[in-house]
Amino acid sequence: MNLSLPDQNMHNPSEGCIEDDKPDLMIPCFRRNMYDESLASYSNGSIISQLLRKTIHNKRALDESHFYLSSSTIADSGQEDQSSVSSKDSTAEAASPSCHLSTGASPDGERPLNDHLQAKRARVENIIRVMAGSPNSRPHGDSERENKRKQRLPQHQEHSVGGPANRRAGCSSNGDNCNTKDEECHKLKEQLHSMQRLLRQLQEKFLQVYNQEDPELEDSDETGYLVHQRESQNLQDALKQELSRAVNDCVDKVFQKVSSTGLDLSPQRMCPSPDMQGAERKSQQGGSAQEQPHPEETTAKARSLEYYESTEAQSPQDQTEALSLVVRKPAMTPLSSVAPTVKRPYPLHQPPFQFNYSTPLHDSQILEHLLKYGPHTNFGGLPCMPPSMDRTSPDSVDLPWDTITMRSKVTSSHLGHHPRPAALGPVTVDNLCLPHVKMECGELQNMAERNPYICLNSNVHIQEGLTPNHLKKAKLMFFYTRYPSSNVLKTFFPDVKFNRCITSQLIKWFSNFREFYYIQMEKFARQAIVDGISDVKDISVSRDSELFRALNMHYNKANDFQVPDRFLEVAEITLHEFYNAISTAKDSDPSWKKAIYKVICKLDSDVPEEFKTSSCL
């Protein structure tokens, strides 16, 4: 006996989806910062030289970058260190041999190509040098912000490390140590930040330079032009790869350094705020990366979170910029890693890219995206890489497949199989889950956590959510229950990870089922009256009834399910109710159906156990 009344039901649609571990979400903030800081080591304009050299002496270049990082880390001022490295590097660059980036060119074309490449390189380097010296490259606002950050630093520490008293006590006894570590930490982050920014600019300039160059050659020898074009493309690709690799290596080294210095960069410490970026924020994304707030802002805001909302200057609510969200969207945290899993340290090449904020590939993806499409592209266009396609996550397939669907477009064409993640596209959060757009970030994360394949696309298709089979099953369940409680839904859709969205969708399904059901009832009741049936006892519902056929066609289209007799009884009772109400002119009351609903909702039956196990009945 299931007497679930509507008002008794579904009061807990979001049950079980609140347990988000928001601090984990902070990891990317920090990690992005780290990247940014790493980039700073190249902000001297010599990155081109380094990268070009790296194609020949990859290892050596890495060591250099490490050295730069180290020296800049120790230096008190990033600017200072920058200039020193800059001069050093420009000398090296001047003395650097011609680049042998030839990637399969004919021997004849090699010399002109080298000359050409040298010229190119000179040009690019010049651009970079100008960039590095320009106000945009390192605005004063940054240092001001940095000063503010430093002032705020103790607050953060107080929050995250055992309270103010402890912290102060610890620093008073070992103040230099504390300050050094904190400064070092922030310096590293700052460097990564700058590095990332520079990388974008670099990519932009690269494309600019190479694009400009093609027309020049059109007048010359056609074959040479084609060769050059191919070579140019190859060079670009090589440079891109090198850049990406260099940055990743840099970050690697930074992390190594960080861990070797004993800095506590755990998410709890670095990103203690539970109030991560809200879903609203994510939903605002959509502009190009260029339109997004500058990386400086992103970083600063991320830092504000690190400081645990220590001031009004950068409250989490300010974090409405889309870029970081767009970037992070595909990197949501898998369910299994809600809390503890993500808190592992982040060796860069270790964890799988599972839409996991803390995974390395996420960041390298950003870089690759930058390198491939330039800094003007929308990060929302980053493809959601399914685990199976993740080159660094062989174990990713172990994640639970049960996922959710926000606004899943269930179509009959999908019946019988789960859509593949590969079909997923870019992410736009505002399509995530209507009508619950105001989803909190924790919930959003929760959804992602439960859905390794969650991919939010403008075309909207979240894999592994409510499938057509789920719909079919829900329809069959309607034969037993017209007003299923959320608990019933959860019980009978065990392969679905529930959250507000899923629950709402399922509830909406049943609402639609009821709507159709009651429409049919009213229609046939009125028809009976029109047909002159004067006694309600003359109205029955059998399997031969037209009414039943209509209902069966709707809920059991394949007719492969034996509709329970009880449903026929309920249908008959409903029809009688409608007939009586209409025949007594109660339908003049706008809310005349309410009384009927009240009766019908008490006629729910228990759903057979088989429904629990069968995903496709």
Next chain:
DNA sequence: GACGTACCTG
């Protein structure tokens, strides 16, 4: 305010 529901619309 969140939630569930009915109703209307496309």
Next chain:
DNA sequence: CAGGTACGTC
């Protein structure tokens, strides 16, 4: 079937 809205309940 889903989106939007209004209403009632908690």
